Amino acid sequence: MTTSLRERRKVETWHAIHDAAAELALDDDTTQVTVEAIASEAGISQRTFFNYFPTKEDAILGVRAPTVPELPEDFLDGDGLIHRTTELLLTVTRSTYSEGDEDRRSRLLDKFPHLLWQRREMMLEGEDLVSSVLADAMAAHPDWSDGLTGHSVESVARMLTTAAGVPLRYLIVTQGTTGRRLQPDSVAGALDLYQDLYRKLS
Structure with a gap:
């Protein structure tokens, strides 16, 4: 275009x-x-x-309001929904920053740690946006439109979004990532650990 x-x-x-x-x-x-x-x-x-x-x-x-891409029609279908939602969160978070600015952003956050609050607020805004988009998709989906065991579609979408954000928060804490881009291998590894732990605890 x-x-x-x-x-x-x-x-x-x-x-x-x-x-x-x-x-x-x-x-x-x-x-x-x-x-x-x-x-x-x-x-x-x-x-x-x-x-x-x-x-x-x-x-x-250099932050701007997050944007969310249009969900594929089969986004809610089949296995791997947590993984897809984590990737969606990552995409939405990245939409708030300009590409190729990671080094300078990292230097800014190292020099001015209070700016991390600005970054955190933008991440929360992105999570709200993802949760809202998921709730709309669930409301129109035959397998999700009734919610789960008495919980509303909005509550289910919020829980899914929160759960999908756990691997990203884990990486930020363990890798000390400030302005640098999370690598695909790291995200995949954190997702595997999260899902293994969930299965162990279930």
Whole structure:
């Protein structure tokens, strides 16, 4: 699909603001980095800044509202639903960041640990979005539309989302991952451990 000139310019402006904010923060301190300074460095107005980022912290980290891809029709069918949901969560989390910015984001989070709260809030927003999308899909699915043993579709979708997020949280804790990309092998290994443990406890 061809991207329009307007969309390309929006992307370029987003990156220009993020680049300016991130570099100012790395050169100085987040308390000294103002929206006015970021806008000036990026060559935009403060009003334009707020069209792209709600806070300077969002601009420094380069985060945006999460988006969720359209689910395949058979997403809820068959084995491996936890795995598919974990991958969906990972995709949604990655949608909040720009690609190829992992090293700088890692340096920012190492220098300013309080920005981890910003990252955490974005992850929670992504989980809410996934849970909502799953609930809608379940409500339209003959095998899921009645919920489970007296629990509503919304509750089931929330539990599935929470369970699918466990392997990702495990990796963040054990690998000390801040801004770096989780590797597919690591995600697969954490999923295997999670499912083995669940079977052992069941």
